[in-house]
Amino acid sequence: MNGSDHQSDNDKQLRKVRIVNLTGHTLRLGTDVTGWSFKSQGRARSEPVIDVVERVRLMDGHVDTGINIPLITVSPGAVSGMTYGEAYSNQDTIYVTSGIVEQVLDEWNVMSPGRVHKEKGVVMYARALMRRVR
Numbered sequence: 283m284n285g286s287d288h289q290s291d292n293d294k295q296l297r298k299v300r301i302v303n304l305t306g307h308t309l310r311l312g313t314d315v316t317g318w319s320f321k322s323q324g325r326a327r328s329e330p331v332i333d334v335v336e337r338v339r340l341m342d343g344h345v346d347t348g349i350n351i352p353l354i355t356v357s358p359g360a361v362s363g364m365t366y367g368e369a370y371s372n373q374d375t376i377y378v379t380s381g382i383v384e385q386v387l388d389e390w391n392v393m394s395p396g397r398v399h400k401e402k403g404v405v406m407y408a409r410a411l412m413r414r415v416r
Contacts, residue, residue, distance in 0.1 A: 300375045310407035326364035326379040330356045358386040
C-alpha cells in the first residue's frame with residue numbers, strides 16, 4: 283500500500299463531496315505541501331447594485347482639492363451562471379463561488395474560499411471553504 287492509498291481512521295469517517303468550481307478561475311484547495319487544483323466549470327456572478335447616496339467635495343485639512351466624488355452603497359444583485367435550485371438539488375456537491383454569490387444564494391452547499399494564503403497579494407490556495415453565518 284503506498285502513501286496515497288493509506289486511509290487513517292479519521293479519513294474513513296469523512297463524508298466525500300464533489301467540488302464544482304464556479305469562481306471563473308482555477309481553485310487550489312489544501313496547503314502549500316498538499317493540495318488539489320479544481321478547474322473552473324463556469325462562473326457564477328452577482329452584478330452589484332450601486333446607489334449614489336451623496337456627492338461630496340474633498341478637503342485636505344483646510345485646502346479645497348477641487349475634487350468631487352460620490353459616496354455610494356453597494357448591494358448584491360441577481361446571480362447569473364447558477365440557479366437557486368441547482369445548489370439545493372445535490373447534497374453531495376459543494377459549489378464554490380465568490381463570497382458575494384455565496385451570500386446572495388444563501389444555500390447550505392454554496393461556499394467561498396476561506397483561510398486563503400497569499401503571496402505578494404496573489405491568492406495561492408485556500409485552506410478551507412466557508413459560508414457566512416446569517
